Amino acid sequence: MLPRLAKSSLIQQVRGVSAIANAEPSGPSISTSIPGPKSKALKQEMDKVHQTTSVRFHVDYEKSFGNYVVDADGNALLDVYTQISSLPLGYNHPDLVKVASQPHLITSLVSRPALGSFPRTDFADGISHALTSIAPKGLKAVQTMLCGTSANENAIKTAFIWYQAQRRGGLGPDALHLESCMNQQKPGTPNLSVMGFEGAFHGRSLCMLSVTRSKPIHKVDIPAFDWPIAKFPRYKYPLDQNVAYNKKQDQECLADVEAKISEWKRRDNDVAAIIVEPIQAEGGDHYGSPAFFQGLRDITSKHGIVFIVDEVQTGGGATGDIWAHDHWNLSSPPDMVTFSKKLLTGGYFYGEHLRVKEAYRIYNTWMGDPTKLLLLEKAVEVIKRDGLIEQSREVGAEFQKRLGELQASSGGKLDQARGRGTFAAVDFPSGSLRDKFVDLAISNGLHCGGCGDRSLRFRPSLVYTKKHLDLTFDLLDKTLKGL
Amino acid sequence: MLPRLAKSSLIQQVRGVSAIANAEPSGPSISTSIPGPKSKALKQEMDKVHQTTSVRFHVDYEKSFGNYVVDADGNALLDVYTQISSLPLGYNHPDLVKVASQPHLITSLVSRPALGSFPRTDFADGISHALTSIAPKGLKAVQTMLCGTSANENAIKTAFIWYQAQRRGGLGPDALHLESCMNQQKPGTPNLSVMGFEGAFHGRSLCMLSVTRSKPIHKVDIPAFDWPIAKFPRYKYPLDQNVAYNKKQDQECLADVEAKISEWKRRDNDVAAIIVEPIQAEGGDHYGSPAFFQGLRDITSKHGIVFIVDEVQTGGGATGDIWAHDHWNLSSPPDMVTFSKKLLTGGYFYGEHLRVKEAYRIYNTWMGDPTKLLLLEKAVEVIKRDGLIEQSREVGAEFQKRLGELQASSGGKLDQARGRGTFAAVDFPSGSLRDKFVDLAISNGLHCGGCGDRSLRFRPSLVYTKKHLDLTFDLLDKTLKGL
Numbered sequence: 001m002l003p004r005l006a007k008s009s010l011i012q013q014v015r016g017v018s019a020i021a022n023a024e025p026s027g028p029s030i031s032t033s034i035p036g037p038k039s040k041a042l043k044q045e046m047d048k049v050h051q052t053t054s055v056r057f058h059v060d061y062e063k064s065f066g067n068y069v070v071d072a073d074g075n076a077l078l079d080v081y082t083q084i085s086s087l088p089l090g091y092n093h094p095d096l097v098k099v100a101s102q103p104h105l106i107t108s109l110v111s112r113p114a115l116g117s118f119p120r121t122d123f124a125d126g127i128s129h130a131l132t133s134i135a136p137k138g139l140k141a142v143q144t145m146l147c148g149t150s151a152n153e154n155a156i157k158t159a160f161i162w163y164q165a166q167r168r169g170g171l172g173p174d175a176l177h178l179e180s181c182m183n184q185q186k187p188g189t190p191n192l193s194v195m196g197f198e199g200a201f202h203g204r205s206l207c208m209l210s211v212t213r214s215k216p217i218h219k220v221d222i223p224a225f226d227w228p229i230a231k232f233p234r235y236k237y238p239l240d241q242n243v244a245y246n247k248k249q250d251q252e253c254l255a256d257v258e259a260k261i262s263e264w265k266r267r268d269n270d271v272a273a274i275i276v277e278p279i280q281a282e283g284g285d286h287y288g289s290p291a292f293f294q295g296l297r298d299i300t301s302k303h304g305i306v307f308i309v310d311e312v313q314t315g316g317g318a319t320g321d322i323w324a325h326d327h328w329n330l331s332s333p334p335d336m337v338t339f340s341k342k343l344l345t346g347g348y349f350y351g352e353h354l355r356v357k358e359a360y361r362i363y364n365t366w367m368g369d370p371t372k373l374l375l376l377e378k379a380v381e382v383i384k385r386d387g388l389i390e391q392s393r394e395v396g397a398e399f400q401k402r403l404g405e406l407q408a409s410s411g412g413k414l415d416q417a418r419g420r421g422t423f424a425a426v427d428f429p430s431g432s433l434r435d436k437f438v439d440l441a442i443s444n445g446l447h448c449g450g451c452g453d454r455s456l457r458f459r460p461s462l463v464y465t466k467k468h469l470d471l472t473f474d475l476l477d478k479t480l481k482g483l
Numbered sequence: 484m485l486p487r488l489a490k491s492s493l494i495q496q497v498r499g500v501s502a503i504a505n506a507e508p509s510g511p512s513i514s515t516s517i518p519g520p521k522s523k524a525l526k527q528e529m530d531k532v533h534q535t536t537s538v539r540f541h542v543d544y545e546k547s548f549g550n551y552v553v554d555a556d557g558n559a560l561l562d563v564y565t566q567i568s569s570l571p572l573g574y575n576h577p578d579l580v581k582v583a584s585q586p587h588l589i590t591s592l593v594s595r596p597a598l599g600s601f602p603r604t605d606f607a608d609g610i611s612h613a614l615t616s617i618a619p620k621g622l623k624a625v626q627t628m629l630c631g632t633s634a635n636e637n638a639i640k641t642a643f644i645w646y647q648a649q650r651r652g653g654l655g656p657d658a659l660h661l662e663s664c665m666n667q668q669k670p671g672t673p674n675l676s677v678m679g680f681e682g683a684f685h686g687r688s689l690c691m692l693s694v695t696r697s698k699p700i701h702k703v704d705i706p707a708f709d710w711p712i713a714k715f716p717r718y719k720y721p722l723d724q725n726v727a728y729n730k731k732q733d734q735e736c737l738a739d740v741e742a743k744i745s746e747w748k749r750r751d752n753d754v755a756a757i758i759v760e761p762i763q764a765e766g767g768d769h770y771g772s773p774a775f776f777q778g779l780r781d782i783t784s785k786h787g788i789v790f791i792v793d794e795v796q797t798g799g800g801a802t803g804d805i806w807a808h809d810h811w812n813l814s815s816p817p818d819m820v821t822f823s824k825k826l827l828t829g830g831y832f833y834g835e836h837l838r839v840k841e842a843y844r845i846y847n848t849w850m851g852d853p854t855k856l857l858l859l860e861k862a863v864e865v866i867k868r869d870g871l872i873e874q875s876r877e878v879g880a881e882f883q884k885r886l887g888e889l890q891a892s893s894g895g896k897l898d899q900a901r902g903r904g905t906f907a908a909v910d911f912p913s914g915s916l917r918d919k920f921v922d923l924a925i926s927n928g929l930h931c932g933g934c935g936d937r938s939l940r941f942r943p944s945l946v947y948t949k950k951h952l953d954l955t956f957d958l959l960d961k962t963l964k965g966l
Contacts, residue, residue, distance in 0.1 A: 019586050038604075046607035049615050049625060053842035054599045061590040061603055072604050083597040084848045096593040101584075103502050107544040109592075109854060110579040112827075114566040116537045120544055121521075121555045124529035132532050142532060146629045147849060153688045157705055164704040178699035184707045188699070192706045204847050205636045206708075207689035216661035216671070217843050221647040222640055223675045223708065224667045225689075341848065344595075359536035360700050364687050365567045365824065366630060371592060371854065 020092050021065040027471060028068075028445025029076045036073030056442075064091035067460065067468050069447055077442065078471055081449040085281070085313055085459035086341040088379045089388075093463070099378045108370040115144075116360075116367045123370065130377040131347070136323050138333030139349035144368030148312035148340035149203030152275065154362055155336045155348045156207065159273035159306035160192055161361060162354050166304060172358055192272040193225065193264050195257070195305075197232035199452075201282035202275055202310055211275055214283045214452075228260040228271060232280060233288050237416045238404070246289065254295040261303055273306040274299075278324035281313040284452020285425035287418060290328040297330045306354070309334040316342030317383060317462050320393030320421030342461075344379065345372035388462040395469055396421030399458070402473050410480055416455075424458040425451065433483070440482055446475040503575050504548040510954060511551075511928025512559045519556030539925075547574035550943065550951050552930055560925065561954055564932040568764070568796055568942035569824040571862045572871075576946070582861045591853040598627075599850045606853065613860040614830070619806050621816030622832035627851030631795035631823035632686030635758065637845055638819045638831045639690065642756035642789035643675055644844060645837050649787060655841055675755040676708065676747050678740065678788075680715035682935070684765035685758055685793055694758055697766040697935075711743040711754060715763060716771050720899045721887070729772065737778040744786055756789040757782075761807035764796040767935020768908035770901060773811040780813045789837070792817040799825030800866060800945050803876030803904030825944075827862065828855035871945040878952055879904030882941070885956050893963055899938075907941040908934065916966070923965055929958035 035043065035057040042058040063070035067090050069079040082090065089096060099105055104122060113120055120126075131142045145151045165171060173181075173188070181188025196202065196211025203209075204218065210225040212218060233249040236242035261271050274296060280286040300307040314324035316339070321327060325334060335354060340346040345368050356362050383389060400419050403426055407414040416427040428434040431454045438456065441448050451457040460468065518526065518540040525541040546553040550573050552562040565573065572579060582588055587605060596603055603609075614625045628634045648654060656664075656671065664671025679685065679694025686692075687701065693708040695701060716732040719725035744754050757779060763769040783790040797807035799822070804810060808817060818837060823829035828851050839845050866872060883902050886909055890897040899910040911917040914937045921939065924931050934940040943951065 020590055042602075042604060042607060046602065046610070049607060049610045049623065051624075051626065051838060051845065053840070054846055055602060056600050058604050058606075059596060059601045061594045061596065062586055064590075064594060069601070083595065083601065086595065086597065086848055091594045092590060093593065097589060100589040100592050103545055105592075106580060106583040107503055107547075107575060109583050110576065110858065111544045111547060111574045112566065112569065113542060113544065114569065117539050118542045118552075118566065119525075119529065119538060121525060121541050123541075124525060124532060127529070127532045140532065141534075143534065147633070147847070149847065150630070150633070150688070157687075157689070160706065161704045173699070173703040177703050181699050181703040181705075182696060184693075184702075184709065188703050189707050190704065204640075205633070205688050205690060206640070210667075213665060215843075216656070216664050217841060219667075220656040220660050220664040220671050221644045221673065222664075223643065224672050225706065225708075226667065355534060357536070358700065360698075362534065363537055364630070364632065365569055369852075375593065 019062050020097060021063050021070075022092070022094060024066040024068050025076050028078050028475070030443065030445050031075060032073045034071060034073075034075055034442050036071065036075065038072040042072055061091065066090040066463055075445075077445050077447040078468060078475065079447040080458045080460040080464070080472060081447050082459055082461045084341070084449070085318070087461045088316055088342040088344065089382060090461040090463045093382070095378055095382050096375055099375060105371055105374050108374060112366065113370065114365050115370065116363045120370055126370070126373045126377050130345075130373050130380055131349075134322050134380055135349055136325070136333060136337045139337060139351055141352055141355060142349050143347055143362060144373060145346040145348070146366065146368060147346040148338065149205050149208055151312065151338040151340055151346040151348050152202050152208050152308075152310060153205055155308050155338050155350070156194055156273055156275070158336070158350060158354050158356060158362060159194070159308065160190070161356055162306060163192060163270070163272035164190060191269045193227040193269045195228045195230055195260065195271045195274045197230055197276055197280070199232050199280045199283035199286050200275075200277060201280065202277075226269070228264050230260050231256045232286060233292055235287060235289075237418050247291075250289055250292040250295065253292060254299065257296065257299055261299070261305070271303070271305055273308055275308040275310055277310045278314045279319075279420070279423065281457070282451055284455045285418065285457055286452075293325065293328045294330055297332065297334070300335075301332065306335045308336045308338065310338050312338060312340045314423065315339040317389040318342065318392050318421050318423045318459065320389065320396050322389060324420065344376040345369060383462060391465065392421045392462055395464060395466055396423070398466065399424055399469055402469070406473065406476055406480070413480060413483065419458070422458065422460050422464055425455045428454045428456065430454055437479060437483055441475065441479045444475050444479050444482075446472060446479065502545055503580060504546050504553075505575070505577060507549040507551050508559050511561050511958070513926065513928050514558060515556045517554060517556075517558055517925050519554065519558060521555040525555055544574065549573040549576075549946055558928075560928050560930040561951060561958065562930040563941045563943040563947070563955060564930050565942055565944045567824070567932070568801070570944045571799055571825040571827065572865060573944040573946045576865070578861055578865050579858055582858055585857075588854055588857050591857060595849065596853065597848050598853065599846045603853055609853070609856045609860050613856050613863055614832075617805050617863055618832055619808070619816060619820045622820060622834055624835055624838055625830055625832050626845060627828050627830040627856060629849065629851060630829040631821065632688050632691055634795065634821040634823055634829040634831050635685050635691050635791075635793060636688055638791050638821050638833070639677055639756055639758070641819070641833060641837050641839060641845060642677070642791065643673070644839055645789060646675060646753070646755035646787075647673060674752045676710040676752045678711045678713055678743060678754045678757045680713055680759055680763070682715050682763045682766035682769050683758075683760060684763065685760075709752070711747050713743050714739040715769060716775055718770060718772075720901050730774070733772055733775040733778065736775065737782065740779065740782055744782070744788070754786070754788055756791055758791040758793055760793045761797045762802075762903070762906065764940070765934055767938045768901065768940055769935075776808065776811045777813055780815065780817070783818075784815065789818045791819045791821065793821050795821060795823045797906065798822040800872040801825065801875050801904050801906045801942065803872065803879050805872060807903065827859040828852060866945060874948065875904045875945055878947060878949055879906070881949065882907055882952055885952070889956065889959055889963070896963060896966065902941070905941065905943050905947055908938045911937045911939065913937055920962060920966055924958065924962045927958050927962050927965070929955060929962065
């Protein structure tokens, strides 16, 4: 392995006094409505050249720090939404800012490799530190991609390639397959399907939308593959008071999975893979039990179906484990685990049996982005050094307790408080009341967000501590009273 | 608009003496076989954690500069392949290295926005300088995405959304559409298709593979949408000696387009969009004439079909125009133009009629990467300042002339020399001979690459000058003689 070029401490020193914020405020400070006049003016400018329909407010990223996002008007909000759960260490973490000064990051940025063909000399080293060191149990091989959607797309392609190879007795494509695929005829272009679940979200490409059932606005007007969708458990909370009901949910859903595998087989459209989130996040924070997922593992093993766990939103530590599926105690590991968001780079881990033997089948120009891998390498180091997963577990336990208490005192406005670690949600009676609550919370200095039809979700980063928790619940309480 | 934070000249000064190369060698220097012993050792390391089937050699990106790529073993090659045509200004361009020092780039890197909801204060400014300033005639609105594939996917989604709105008299989705799409039933999930062309390459997601016909290994074992593929012209060269033959190609291909539009309409699977490359690059550098593309524009206008030009490989100036479709002189602009690679960020320009009115329909967490936009802003400034498109046109004219002469003197080894600007190709009698030539050229210090079944392609960056051209043809001549 070649040595890394030394960091220049002079660069860091200069950077340290630059215009990037380097400390958290002691609390939120709000001086305008949100969006304020500057955010509104920027949105008008932006609308001339780019869609703005989903823009909430513009952010001053130079002034944001830690758990606090600062908007264009100088309002500082405690952020428990963190760019849709995609910041592992909050804003402008000093260790990441330092990495940004290093020559190997700069060259990664300005001389971007086609890494499937011409990787950087430090690529394997980066993969080992950033990803192999946090690999899910049983899955050492990894492939980087640019985002969660491309991770899922390529995981599914890998599953199809494996499934077809199994049909050929383990062999690669023969002349007949290679010829027929150019006309999209069998056997080269097979009928194969992927099973998703009601409420699932796996991305917005046409393939991923075919297994996504989060919201109509995500899917309407877009053609889709005719792939099976099975039921996903809908538990009642608290769990310990609804054991029988919830167990029946698991059984019904697993029976539905089995039935649809058979149905699609009869329709000559075999299920090659099942893709599932540990917690259906965009769809409304719906949880599955370890027993449910163990059932899925057993069914997929029995039928020779690739079992893909989509940890794009759950991976990275906020659930109190680096992977949300860690606590399932499966009899054997999932075949693939996909990731993105908090892990900065997209990608997937896979079992060695799925490694594609032929070149250029899982391939594209960039196959990820080495700048993200270098940042992740440092982020993982910080997460381990500072015990941030343990912190999420501890602060998360307190979060769950407090959320339950808030619900109990809400006079029926809140329901179904649930979560793992700091990854948490609670339901409102309606979507409109939830939306009103989010707006009011933002104006009170707490940046939270919705998911599903009427859920409020919490997605703080890993630098969220007890002090931020206390402030969060003060602001939630205040907002609830003002609703 | 808020002012950008000032650059620190001290940072730049420090950076200038760092370990990043800042000058080109006078010519190639080769001291080992390629891949050499260090590249081979790195590949072995990499293979433990990541697929390596397509890896040619490892690159020392800190030592690479301008038109020269330096491999792990210290070999310096003149690079006319440039990371599969994705470097606009070669390696480690000093102006881009400077941008990497700026606080707004660093915060973009370490505090990445969910830019559809919380954009940076300088986002509209960056869009205007980086993209609007080079917008294709008639298309001012733009959407950034992460890569060429996601650009094409979202362009196609936009086309579907528009096509369905037209069917509803310009209206958004109603309750029936919203409800039915969750079960993937009509009318919410329509039967709609996209037309591609024989030899096309638009990316490797399942949707894009359905309109891709580059090579069997890209498509085999992957399920696909049943979408129409029309014939694409296959011209004979030189063009001025094959006018009648080539004109007939255009006519036959356009008739095929018309016939397949009708056929898919009869099958209740309307063609909502046609996607086409100006030059089919991965498929083997196949060109269409201005008359062919004018015919496509006329047909799509007549049928109310969205006309998408995929400039992922051609966009950015190497053809002697910023957009390869600039010289078609269409009666009206394309409806959409997609881009990536040399433009550093993915994305697409679109006509205002295609702007999606409802929020969260064209959306995802990141929707691009602001670091790439900031780099592109500087790259566009350099391209204009240094007259690099004009340079590509001039050097390109000489390149075409010399390639024709090389072919004439090749004793039948080369055929079909063709190109625009420095974007050029030539054919070998077989794929195996082409592959042998590429290997030998690399060992002689010229990094070129293949495309299609038996073509050699040239993809220098925009900093390629007459001096590099002379060296290129010396090396081509030497390699051809050694073949």
